[in-house]
Amino acid sequence: MNKKPYSPSQFGKDAEFIIALYLLSKGWDVKLSRGSRGPADLMAKKDLILLYIQIKASSKLPRIKGSTITKLKNKSITDGAVPVVATLQPIFPCVNSVKNIINTDTINLSIKKKDKMNFNIYFYDLLDWSNMNL
Numbered sequence: 001m002n003k004k005p006y007s008p009s010q011f012g013k014d015a016e017f018i019i020a021l022y023l024l025s026k027g028w029d030v031k032l033s034r035g036s037r038g039p040a041d042l043m044a045k046k047d048l049i050l051l052y053i054q055i056k057a058s059s060k061l062p063r064i065k066g067s068t069i070t071k072l073k074n075k076s077i078t079d080g081a082v083p084v085v086a087t088l089q090p091i092f093p094c095v096n097s098v099k100n101i102i103n104t105d106t107i108n109l110s111i112k113k114k115d116k117m118n119f120n121i122y123f124y125d126l127l128d129w130s131n132m133n134l
Contacts, residue, residue, distance in 0.1 A: 015057030039071040083126040
């Protein structure tokens with residue numbers, strides 16, 4: 001049987017669903033962007049707060065381009081939303097000491113059949129990199 005390896009793009013798509021499910025479990029209304037078009041991968045609304053969220057996922061430290069941040073900020077400001085970057089990434093001992101990390105809920109995912117890694121979801125407010133209570 002010829003099975004395709006788990007690709008980075010599939011991991012990114014799965015991360016969008018994982019983060020959307022996490023936010024739904026916290027009482028947010030969530031809408032995924034079709035085909036990840038535009039600056040936000042998903043929109044989340046709770047009470048009067050609207051979040052435009054760009055999701056980055058990696059089995060290493062995720063990367064985001066400066067132009068992506070600029071587009072997300074500009075679209076958010078235009079629409080009255082808060083620009084947010086959410087990352088799904090492995091737990092690294094030095095990362096847990098950073099003060100701007102929002103959430104420390106651990107998610108266990110299997111990247112390869114034999115390898116298991118612990119992942120966290122982190123939320124960053126792009127306007128001032130302040131803590132968010134999601």
